[in-house]
Amino acid sequence: MLVAGEHVLFHRARGFGRDTHGASPPTVLRHSLVKRKFFRLKLQRERTFAPVRTLYNLNLRQSGKMSEKIVLYYFDGRGKMESIRWLLAAAGVQFEEVLLTKREQYVKLLNDQALMFEQVPLVEMDGLQLVQSKAIMNYIAEKYKLSGKDLKERAMIDMYTEGLNDLMEMRMILPFKKPDEKQAHIGVIQGKATSRYFPVYEKALNNSQYLVGNQFSRADVHLMEATLMLEELFPTILSTFPNLKAFQGKMRSLPTISKFLQPGSQRKPQPDDVYVKTVMEVLNIQIP
Amino acid sequence: MLVAGEHVLFHRARGFGRDTHGASPPTVLRHSLVKRKFFRLKLQRERTFAPVRTLYNLNLRQSGKMSEKIVLYYFDGRGKMESIRWLLAAAGVQFEEVLLTKREQYVKLLNDQALMFEQVPLVEMDGLQLVQSKAIMNYIAEKYKLSGKDLKERAMIDMYTEGLNDLMEMRMILPFKKPDEKQAHIGVIQGKATSRYFPVYEKALNNSQYLVGNQFSRADVHLMEATLMLEELFPTILSTFPNLKAFQGKMRSLPTISKFLQPGSQRKPQPDDVYVKTVMEVLNIQIP
Numbered sequence: 001m002l003v004a005g006e007h008v009l010f011h012r013a014r015g016f017g018r019d020t021h022g023a024s025p026p027t028v029l030r031h032s033l034v035k036r037k038f039f040r041l042k043l044q045r046e047r048t049f050a051p052v053r054t055l056y057n058l059n060l061r062q063s064g065k066m067s068e069k070i071v072l073y074y075f076d077g078r079g080k081m082e083s084i085r086w087l088l089a090a091a092g093v094q095f096e097e098v099l100l101t102k103r104e105q106y107v108k109l110l111n112d113q114a115l116m117f118e119q120v121p122l123v124e125m126d127g128l129q130l131v132q133s134k135a136i137m138n139y140i141a142e143k144y145k146l147s148g149k150d151l152k153e154r155a156m157i158d159m160y161t162e163g164l165n166d167l168m169e170m171r172m173i174l175p176f177k178k179p180d181e182k183q184a185h186i187g188v189i190q191g192k193a194t195s196r197y198f199p200v201y202e203k204a205l206n207n208s209q210y211l212v213g214n215q216f217s218r219a220d221v222h223l224m225e226a227t228l229m230l231e232e233l234f235p236t237i238l239s240t241f242p243n244l245k246a247f248q249g250k251m252r253s254l255p256t257i258s259k260f261l262q263p264g265s266q267r268k269p270q271p272d273d274v275y276v277k278t279v280m281e282v283l284n285i286q287i288p
Numbered sequence: 289m290l291v292a293g294e295h296v297l298f299h300r301a302r303g304f305g306r307d308t309h310g311a312s313p314p315t316v317l318r319h320s321l322v323k324r325k326f327f328r329l330k331l332q333r334e335r336t337f338a339p340v341r342t343l344y345n346l347n348l349r350q351s352g353k354m355s356e357k358i359v360l361y362y363f364d365g366r367g368k369m370e371s372i373r374w375l376l377a378a379a380g381v382q383f384e385e386v387l388l389t390k391r392e393q394y395v396k397l398l399n400d401q402a403l404m405f406e407q408v409p410l411v412e413m414d415g416l417q418l419v420q421s422k423a424i425m426n427y428i429a430e431k432y433k434l435s436g437k438d439l440k441e442r443a444m445i446d447m448y449t450e451g452l453n454d455l456m457e458m459r460m461i462l463p464f465k466k467p468d469e470k471q472a473h474i475g476v477i478q479g480k481a482t483s484r485y486f487p488v489y490e491k492a493l494n495n496s497q498y499l500v501g502n503q504f505s506r507a508d509v510h511l512m513e514a515t516l517m518l519e520e521l522f523p524t525i526l527s528t529f530p531n532l533k534a535f536q537g538k539m540r541s542l543p544t545i546s547k548f549l550q551p552g553s554q555r556k557p558q559p560d561d562v563y564v565k566t567v568m569e570v571l572n573i574q575i576p
Binding site: 116117118126128130131132134135138139142143151152154155158159161162163166196197200 | 406416422446450
């Protein structure tokens with residue numbers, strides 16, 4: 001599944017499949033290996049991107065002077081990174097971002113062997129170069145105590161989380177669908193959200209402020225993100241889910257969430273054509 | 289991503305996409321909701337499937353007499369359950385299986401609300417009805433101490449695990465590919481395995497018996513499964529990965545692994561046409 005690098009496979013002609021076949025990505029990557037030396041010579045000093053940092057700071061890691069900062073490397077859009085941003089924001093943790101807008105930045109990350117599986121997201125924190133969005137989120141959730149108080153709570157939180165991931169992934173691939181497939185896909189998202197996913201969470205919130213146990217967990221963060229995301233597409237979608245609507249209200253009142261929902265936060269807007277174009281250029285994906 | 293229910297979406301025409309659109313599944317599920325009462329009346333007493341147990345025992349849960357047994361509900365094949373079987377086997381834990389061969393069994397699980405997101409795998413253990421393969425594996429891995437000794441080891445194990453999941457998922461969808469797409473997909477699997485995935489693990493095993501730290505983890509189990517799976521398709525694929533080959537040898541010598549590799553274990557064979565047909569019938573997936 002492509003959508004922004006982690007599952008670097010893009011089937012323009014047949015929709016997305018998680019790392020399934022397609023000419024572009026393997027070609028791209030072999031290509032990039034071959035071109036590695038060339039790019040190393042060719043690369044010019046990177047500009048400093050949006051927040052603060054340059055890619056060259058990556059070298060801090062190699063010199064053992066890894067920053068204590070948390071730095072996210074991804075596109076200037078939601079994709080596979082947005083749930084990570086939400087988790088960090090909900091935990092009240094500050095982070096910086098390097099926004100990938102040029103192919104060269106991505107190639108530099110590859111050359112620096114910063115990307116274990118040649119995919120973003122990449123999150124640098126605690127001296128680690130974390131890849132694979134689920135591994136990254138597990139780490140953040142455990143570090144900031146968002147994974148429940150015991151093994152059974154953790155299991156429930158994981159189940160709710162995986163369901164929300166599936167739902168959000170459907171939304172995530174929408175902008176990469178072919179124009180003639182988009183409308184059908186929107187229908188599927190709406191159908192699944194209302195018949196398969198939301199009822200589960202609506203029920204879990206009966207007489208309960210949080211999805212699991214009596215404290216805030218990563219599952220709550222993901223649910224907040226998912227419901228807002230779906231309301232963007234379907235403004236009245238929560239009309240038959242009063243618990244979800246009330247839940248949103250409570251979540252909004254949490255200071256960290258409230259802050260993340262303000263304009264100017266690191267929360268990313270809905271994907272647009274510029275985002276799609278950038279992703280495809282950076283990953284060197286050709287439209288067949 | 290379909291492949292056996294968890295990501296119940298099947299695009300015969302355009303490959304698989306994780307829960308992306310397609311006419312069948314939403315239709316199927318709405319259909320099944322409508323037909324729920326009908327099926328409830330219609331269902332006859334279930335036969336006892338392979339190992340031991342009948343679906344009716346599910347009611348034990350509702351009566352508070354949940355069995356201490358671990359029971360796996362899935363198709364008679366690998367799909368999304370095989371890595372779970374591997375984990376349990378590697379941990380030396382016994383489990384039973386209810387093998388889904390008929391649509392009615394699946395509908396019964398839906399009716400009993402045993403499937404949180406209307407998908408298998410389902411694993412009953414410790415009074416929980418666990419769904420979502422990653423949530424299930426997290427639970428098993430933590431319970432049986434296969435997740436490392438601290439947060440950083442856990443992060444590395446998760447990263448290696450997610451990479452292996454991606455690789456194995458490519459193999460998993462192969463039998464569901466259209467005939468004219470299979471050869472290309474096989475090429476992609478081989479390319480990605482040898483250029484993106486195996487080199488990472490080969491390097492991690494330099495001077496180390498295990499992928500992470502100095503003890504056996506779930507990442508080792510997944511790596512063993514993945515390398516054997518790929519060797520089935522490409523018998524000489526490990527010829528340029530001596531560490532991986534040596535790793536296999538060491539893993540084989542572990543008593544629990546050795547036992548699971550014996551004929552007659554609960555390890556499942558490579559998917560064949562019967563498996564594919566059964567999955568599609570049980571999930572009521574139509575070929576467009």
